[in-house]
Amino acid sequence: xxxxxxxxxxxxxxxxxxxxxxxxxxxxxxxxxxxxxxxxxxxxxxxxxxxxxxxxxxxxxxxxxxxxxxxxxxxxxxxxxxxxxxxxxxxxxxxxxxxxxxxxxxxxxxxxxxxxxxxxxxxxxxxxxxxxxxxxxxxxxxxxxxxxxxxxxxxxxxxxxxxxxxxxxxxxxxxxxxxxxxxxxxxxxxxxxxxxxxxxxxxxxxxxxxxxxxxxxxxxxxxxxxxxxxxxxxxxxxxxxxxxxxxxxxxxxxxxxxxxxxxxxxxxxxxxxxxxxxxxxxxxxxxxxxxxxxxxxxxxxxxxxxxxxxxxxxxxxxxxxxxxxxxxxxxxxxxxxxxxxxxxxxxxxxxxxxxxxxxxxxxxxxxxxxxxxxxxxxxxxxxxxxxxxxxxxxxx
Numbered sequence: 001x002x003x004x005x006x007x008x009x010x011x012x013x014x015x016x017x018x019x020x021x022x023x024x025x026x027x028x029x030x031x032x033x034x035x036x037x038x039x040x041x042x043x044x045x046x047x048x049x050x051x052x053x054x055x056x057x058x059x060x061x062x063x064x065x066x067x068x069x070x071x072x073x074x075x076x077x078x079x080x081x082x083x084x085x086x087x088x089x090x091x092x093x094x095x096x097x098x099x100x101x102x103x104x105x106x107x108x109x110x111x112x113x114x115x116x117x118x119x120x121x122x123x124x125x126x127x128x129x130x131x132x133x134x135x136x137x138x139x140x141x142x143x144x145x146x147x148x149x150x151x152x153x154x155x156x157x158x159x160x161x162x163x164x165x166x167x168x169x170x171x172x173x174x175x176x177x178x179x180x181x182x183x184x185x186x187x188x189x190x191x192x193x194x195x196x197x198x199x200x201x202x203x204x205x206x207x208x209x210x211x212x213x214x215x216x217x218x219x220x221x222x223x224x225x226x227x228x229x230x231x232x233x234x235x236x237x238x239x240x241x242x243x244x245x246x247x248x249x250x251x252x253x254x255x256x257x258x259x260x261x262x263x264x265x266x267x268x269x270x271x272x273x274x275x276x277x278x279x280x281x282x283x284x285x286x287x288x289x290x291x292x293x294x295x296x297x298x299x300x301x302x303x304x305x306x307x308x309x310x311x312x313x314x315x316x317x318x319x320x321x322x323x324x325x326x327x328x329x330x331x332x333x334x335x336x337x338x339x340x341x342x343x344x345x346x347x348x349x350x351x352x353x354x355x356x357x358x359x360x361x362x363x364x365x366x367x368x369x370x371x372x373x374x375x376x377x378x379x380x381x382x383x384x385x386x387x388x389x390x391x392x393x394x395x396x
Contacts, residue, residue: 008231009172010241011392012179013086014336015078018222018329019053020322023081024340031348032368036322038206038218044190048197050204052188053220053324062144069135070221071106074329075185078223079141082181086227087239091179095233097147098177100168101137102160102184103328105192106153112191137185149177154328157382158291159250160184161224161331165390166248168228178233183332185223192327193219199258201295207325208352209292209318210299210364217293220324224332226339243339246280246375246393249273253385259297264305266387267379271309274377274389282310285391286373287347289338291381292318292364293325294352298381303360315371317364321351331380335390338378342394346370 014024019037021027030036038051059073060080066072083089091097111132117124134140138151152167154160161184168182196202196217203216234241251273253266260267275282288310290302306314319337326333341347350364357363373394380388 007173007175009169009245010229010231010234011226011243011245011339012229012234012239012241013082013084013227014339015081015085015225016333016336017055017074017078018323018326018333019055019220022057028340028344030322034349034351036206036351043188046190046193048193050197050202051206051218053218054188055221065130065134066140066144068131069106070187071103071185072135072137072140074187074221075101075137075141075223075225076144078183078185078225079181082225082227088227091147096149096176096178097145098149098168098171098180099138099142099151100154100164100180100182101141102154102156102164102331103137103186104155104157104160105186105189105327106135106137141181156386157384158327158330159380159382159386159388160328161333162335162378162380162388162390163250163331165226165245165331165335166250166388169245169248172228172230178230180228181225182228183223183225184329186221186326186328188219188221203294206352207294207321208354209294209320209350210303210357210360211353212355212357214294214296214299216295218324220326222323222326222329222333224329224334224336226332226335242395243342244393245390247274247278247391248389249277250386250388253387255385258383260301260381260385262301264301266385267302267305267381268309270387270389271305271377271379274391278375278391278393280375285310285375285377286315286371287341287376288314288316289334289341289378290316290318291379292320294320300359302379302381303362307361312362314362315365315369317347317350331378331388334378335392338376338392341371342376342392345372
């Protein structure tokens, strides 16, 4: 699948909230100084002992019916940053504003409190259900911003944030929106932590993407948001943007519920379609912000695909060594980090990587690296075999 259409999709602003930093300056400082902040203390009771990447900043206080959703509060912090960078203080009634939000916890796992109460009480209070219903991420963001336009919450495991950007870009392409707010948000959750632990893909040490001794992922939380706008809307407000969503592709391996195809067939197709939509070849891509979870199967399959498409000298990294795996937020955060790399002209070291792996034919960046180029890509692999890729273009 690819998005279709002719209208350019401009990126007007980005917002990032993660353990790497709140906002762009703090995040760049962490990248520049190779700082990561795993925590040994979990925000909920569990017998599992492993590091996580938590957001410690104060979050926005929302109206009461929304305020119990940490995922929404993380997301609204990133939305505010992205709108501020876009120079947008509000929307008039005539502006069609869509919201596409990826998540796994909100709208899926945040109904657990109700079931806990139901097991103890025959007729539990419905407060937890009300919280659940008001935590539909795209609906809640649209309500809080008081905007009109399509809204879609995408719960597609770890590619949700990337898929949300692809969907939002398709709305701009098709002329359905003037502006679209897209990306993902997720909070740390006991069910997700237990699930990954039971699958044997969590690490008891800080993660090491693509490393020979990689032992699994660390969960994180946060939100990554991009503000997209049509060319006509940008011209009406006198805005000259420097970045575009140049291509998007998504494909399913149809191989296994939790593991990618060993040769990465779906990822290969998704990357190929994104390149085709951007009408460029692999050699024009300056770097790839890879999914890079530090799990054995994912890193092996992804490394094979990157080598096959982009060649042995491919420049790529995983930023999950700084943020942990933020699930539905990962694609939004990593697309924003990809834009930052093109904007700043350098990439951080792929945190956690030290030893080349025998089963991966290419290696990520070991140190801060200067880059130049017009295009970069962010990739996402998800449970259910879904694979997505977004291509970003920078204009001088």
